[in-house]
Amino acid sequence: MITQRLLNALGGKVLWVAAILLVIAVLVPASNLLLPVGHPLRVPNYMVALLGKYLTYAMLALALDLVWGYVGILSLGHGAFFALGGYAMGMYLMRQIGDRGVYANPNLPDFMVFLNWSELPWYWWGFGNFWFAMLMVMVVPGLLAFVFGWFAFRSRVTGVYLSIITQAMTYALMLSFFRNDMGFGGNNGLTDFKDILGHPVQASATRATLFAVTAIALAAALLVCSAITRSKLGKVMVAVRDAESRTRFIGYRPEYVKLFAFVVSAITAGIAGALYVPQVGIINPGEFAPANSIEVVVWTAIGGRGTLYGPIIGAVLVNYAKTWFTGAYPELWLFALGGLFVAVTLFLPKGIVGTVGDWRTRWRDRRAISAAKIAPSGTDDSSDPPKVVRARSADPAAPLGASKPQPAE
Amino acid sequence: MPRTDTMLYLDGVSVAFDGFRAINNLSLVLDKGEMRAIIGPNGAGKTTMMDIITGKTRPDTGEVFFDGTIDLTRHDEADIAMLGIGRKFQKPTVFESHTVEDNLLLALKGKRSIFPTLFHRRSTLEEDRIGEILAVIRLEERRHDLAENLSHGQKQWLEIGMLLAQDPKLLLVDEPVAGMTDAETAETARLLRDIAKTHSVIVVEHDMHFVRELDVKVTCLHEGSVLSEGSLDFVSADERVVEVYLGR
Numbered sequence: 001m002i003t004q005r006l007l008n009a010l011g012g013k014v015l016w017v018a019a020i021l022l023v024i025a026v027l028v029p030a031s032n033l034l035l036p037v038g039h040p041l042r043v044p045n046y047m048v049a050l051l052g053k054y055l056t057y058a059m060l061a062l063a064l065d066l067v068w069g070y071v072g073i074l075s076l077g078h079g080a081f082f083a084l085g086g087y088a089m090g091m092y093l094m095r096q097i098g099d100r101g102v103y104a105n106p107n108l109p110d111f112m113v114f115l116n117w118s119e120l121p122w123y124w125w126g127f128g129n130f131w132f133a134m135l136m137v138m139v140v141p142g143l144l145a146f147v148f149g150w151f152a153f154r155s156r157v158t159g160v161y162l163s164i165i166t167q168a169m170t171y172a173l174m175l176s177f178f179r180n181d182m183g184f185g186g187n188n189g190l191t192d193f194k195d196i197l198g199h200p201v202q203a204s205a206t207r208a209t210l211f212a213v214t215a216i217a218l219a220a221a222l223l224v225c226s227a228i229t230r231s232k233l234g235k236v237m238v239a240v241r242d243a244e245s246r247t248r249f250i251g252y253r254p255e256y257v258k259l260f261a262f263v264v265s266a267i268t269a270g271i272a273g274a275l276y277v278p279q280v281g282i283i284n285p286g287e288f289a290p291a292n293s294i295e296v297v298v299w300t301a302i303g304g305r306g307t308l309y310g311p312i313i314g315a316v317l318v319n320y321a322k323t324w325f326t327g328a329y330p331e332l333w334l335f336a337l338g339g340l341f342v343a344v345t346l347f348l349p350k351g352i353v354g355t356v357g358d359w360r361t362r363w364r365d366r367r368a369i370s371a372a373k374i375a376p377s378g379t380d381d382s383s384d385p386p387k388v389v390r391a392r393s394a395d396p397a398a399p400l401g402a403s404k405p406q407p408a409e
Numbered sequence: 410m411p412r413t414d415t416m417l418y419l420d421g422v423s424v425a426f427d428g429f430r431a432i433n434n435l436s437l438v439l440d441k442g443e444m445r446a447i448i449g450p451n452g453a454g455k456t457t458m459m460d461i462i463t464g465k466t467r468p469d470t471g472e473v474f475f476d477g478t479i480d481l482t483r484h485d486e487a488d489i490a491m492l493g494i495g496r497k498f499q500k501p502t503v504f505e506s507h508t509v510e511d512n513l514l515l516a517l518k519g520k521r522s523i524f525p526t527l528f529h530r531r532s533t534l535e536e537d538r539i540g541e542i543l544a545v546i547r548l549e550e551r552r553h554d555l556a557e558n559l560s561h562g563q564k565q566w567l568e569i570g571m572l573l574a575q576d577p578k579l580l581l582v583d584e585p586v587a588g589m590t591d592a593e594t595a596e597t598a599r600l601l602r603d604i605a606k607t608h609s610v611i612v613v614e615h616d617m618h619f620v621r622e623l624d625v626k627v628t629c630l631h632e633g634s635v636l637s638e639g640s641l642d643f644v645s646a647d648e649r650v651v652e653v654y655l656g657r
Binding site for chain 1: 495503506514527571
């Protein structure tokens with residue numbers, strides 16, 4: 001009974017994806033650490049870090065899907081929340097370097113010594129503490145999203161205008177983080193990390209643990225997002241996406257619904273960024289670049305928006321393709337990405353997941369119809385076809401909103 | 410009649426869009442428990458009047474009071490909906506990617522703020538209420554179908570059902586029978602008369618046959634103000650109304 005309720009609350013397919021992620025969280029580190037080097041089933045060290053990076057991107061795409069797929073907010077600035085979470089983690093990692101930097105200054109990170117700063121700026125205080133830094137990983141992106149959303153949604157900025165100002169937001173952040181006197185390392189960003197919680201960042205055991213934590217965090221984020229979208233509030237979110245003014249006339253406040261989703265999404269993106277930084281070993285203002293945020297939209301669209309697990313698949317596939325492509329034909333990657341986006345928009349408007357879902361229902365319908373034909377005529381066959389249609393629309397496993405992707409507005 | 414005894418009280422309301430006076434010194438009083446039909450040619454200001462009452466448009470001048478004491482010009486759409494004014498739009502607007510049942514669930518009277526909605530658990534009381542409404546609007550068979558798959562008339566009824574779910578004190582119903590068959594129109598008239606037993610209702614409609622079936626007091630609007638008011642026979646005998654409708 002309780003399991004059944006839980007299944008309903010979280011959604012069947014999403015549970016499967018979360019379970020697969022948990023299995024990966026165990027298998028990949030186990031194979032990397034336990035199998036001898038050169039074993040055919042061993043995941044090599046570089047691959048652990050690479051897969052970990054893909055999963056943080058997947059988490060970012062999931063965060064975007066919560067606002068884009070379910071509330072219709074096409075954010076072209078989600079990279080900003082990711083980068084802010086990354087910077088908060090990077091600041092913690094910088095403080096862990098201590099006197100092992102080039103200048104061996106126990107109190108200041110190298111770049112501050114280089115800039116002749118004499119003391120730590122106030123906004124770096126507390127980042128030596130891991131838990132404070134983890135809190136900031138969530139608070140900083142969440143707060144930015146809250147303030148930004150408060151003004152944007154209350155002023156009823158929607159559609160393409162909202163997309164443009166989200167883009168302006170991430171661009172403005174990029175420009176300010178590039179400045180040396182912001183105190184975040186200028187265009188070099190934060191790098192040369194040594195330890196995380198006392199363990200060397202480069203060690204394969206640390207890498208494997210970070211990978212496992214990332215996979216578990218992604219599974220948890222997926223379950224939380226799924227629970228939200230399947231709640232009554234999730235239904236209101238879809239209602240706001242499809243007919244915003246109608247929800248207002250039955251008493252909901254779309255601006256707060258959007259604000260809630262936007263903040264939850266930004267926090268998820270921040271956590272993803274925090275997991276990204278120790279695995280790639282650097283965070284710099286380039287992460288704020290508008291092009292990065294647009295790429296996230298492409299992953300989400302390719303995977304299938306409004307499905308939650310689709311964007312995870314999209315992010316992993318596209319980034320795998322990117323890794324391969326930038327190795328084989330580095331100068332062609334951007335063309336390939338653009339072409340992919342155009343092709344998906346034209347031929348798979350529901351993304352990979354939505355299209356596969358369509359094929360499945362069509363196949364099921366065809367089977368049901370042919371089964372009805374085979375059945376001896378005369379036994380109420382007239383009432384059969386409508387039943388099939390009804391069964392499909394009532395399918396509880398069908399992703400909410402996947403039935404009909406709406407334009408951004 | 411004192412203002413405090415009315416359900417809706419509009420006095421000297423005017424609003425202009427780019428110099429065009431959509432509503433011009435409009436005064437209209439609706440008693441508690443009354444059903445009123447509003448007629449008028451295109452552009453008479455019927456929909457703008459609805460917009461003003463529901464907070465979508467703010468009047469330039471004039472007073473708008475609900476339930477005698479509540480100044481509607483000080484509230485926004487969501488506030489006004491929660492105060493107890495429900496609106497059905499001219500074009501049926503239901504949540505197409507939700508099932509019929511979920512459409513009603515979202516409209517059902519209850520807390521609208523974020524966290525109570527997030528942690529909402531459907532009670533048997535709500536389940537029963539949804540069942541009752543489905544019976545009233547005759548959509549029991551289609552409970553689990555997506556709203557986008559309903560016929561036009563069924564969408565209109567679903568929207569009326571959503572109004573019922575909100576359980577407002579005052580219902581504003583904009584062209585409920587547009588695009589309906591005669592049978593559906595008669596059915597809708599029956600439904601609205603039923604609703605009017607327990608609620609105040611304003612119906613905007615072009616279909617005179619339908620207005621006759623409602624059998625209530627009629628207000629005819631023209632160029633943003635009241636042209637004539639009374640029984641349908643009285644209003645349709647009014648020469649000015651005839652002139653407005655038939656042209657001169």
